[in-house]
Amino acid sequence: MSAPALAGTDELRAAAEHGRVCALAAQGQRELQRGLAAHPDLFGAGPFDAALASSIALAMAFSAPWCTAAQLRLSNRAVLWGFALDWQVDHETTAAADLDLLVRRQRAVAGGGPPDPADPLGGFLAELRAELAAGPGFAAVGEAWRDAVDRTLAAMGREWHWRADEHRPALTDYLANADNLACTVVNVAHWAGVGGPRAHAHLDRLVAASDAVQRALRLVNDLASYERDLRWGDLNALLLVPDRAVVEQELAAQVRRASSLIDELRPDVPREATYLARQLGYTSGFYRSTDFWGVP
Template sequence: MAQRSAISDDLQQAAEHGRVCALAAQGQRDLQRCLTAHPDLFAEGPFDGALTSTIALVTAFSAPWCAAAELRLTNRAVLWVFALDWQVDRLATSAAELDRLVQGQLRVADGEPPSADEPLQRFLAALHDDLAAAPAFDRLGGAWRAAARRSLLAMRQEWQWKTAMGDDLRARPSLAEYLDNADNLASTLVNVLQWIRTGAAETEAALDRLVIVSDAVQRALRLVNDLSTYERDLRWGDLNAIMLVDDRSVVEQELKRLVAEATDLLEELRVDCPREAAYLTRQLGYTTGFYRSTDFWGVS
């Protein structure tokens, strides 16, 4: 009987994993359609099937209780973040060019129409229009605009730090300053979009608190990412927390502190917002496990 029970448990667990993977597969197919529909934005190479798969997987495993339609906009928002990050880090060659990019995205995030010759603006405008159709957007649209502004300005700040450090290592930020700029990761921005799109009344009432907890998780994820991608960042000339300290162990200890801080906040949040706490907890856990073996970007 005990053996039969164990087999039954394994079957149920495998079936649940299969269901979540199917949810991710539906998300990936939608993202692949986005790549096909915007060839001028999603260049072959960095934006491949593996990238769309990893995006869809992290979203599905973070919110496995959602239907595919409820995650479609969130997946597309993550894809937009990757496209934006690529343009900021890899394509922008001057401060003036970067400012034009950031200001254009800010205008579209505020609801202004995109420029016809700017594919990234057009993609964001479609996201904005879909989000604006959500019933809660009239009340929570300000939170979306604030999160978008924070992320865009944080990406610009990191570019400025990186560029200045190329000429003078004394221009590097402190680790604390770097973590204060963790909005460049844009996970809170995506989370706000997800909560506006799918949140219940209690989620709406707690949105300010959810953003605070999401920011704590975001800071931890910033270091999870950096500890795993240091070699790639060296090759690409990107900024990484390990470059800002004398010893990698400083970053490792700071990550432990940030995870403990986020865990405490998540425990408190679970009392009033159990699903949102589970979403953030699963996001942190999944990403930590993912980065132990690979990276979102597949480009060497």
């Protein structure tokens, strides 16, 4: 169904565009909720509510509004896997041996192995990988995606040990571990699904810029979720540097660095650069009022 052309005020046309993007998000939310319902062992407990599905779908729709709902399906599901992994590591894993097993299982599935029947998280990742592998971009991006999965698993495991050992890393080490935010792993999956040969040719630079965005968003998240992190026992930059002004200054520096890398990409991959810029801007605005997680 095509929308009628709107003559009139700029406000009218802007609102119509916002409505179109929200409709794209609504389609994504319905798809995500079907995914939640299909995996009750994985998403039946914890803060996996309808608002989380809506928040994920909105974030992806506003980051890549030129995509169709079908094109964003894989990206949305990649975000959901990141949330599920984060919940499993932070709130379901109580022993180092269990953490090691979880990491081994996910790495095996990312490499193409079958999931363990007792591992619902691996089962969900296997579905994601199969969809990725069926696309035309996997030959070019598959190795980078597996590397991003590995980095995400390593970062989440590292933070688990920091918390278990009551270790407070330096802020620089904490930011170096920003793959635990699971942002770049989603972006690589997104580019595998919708990025063309030009994006794949510049994938190393895109990943570097995505990592910079990820570090900035790590601090955006922390500044917004400090109270929740205290309740949940999570690490937060404000626990490492009690002076909020110092963290805000570091965030500003990280945003400048990410923006510089994005600007360098624009002549070669303008759409992918815009995607990263919109991701940074949207998420920064989102965290001013709320959080992705529901109440457990």
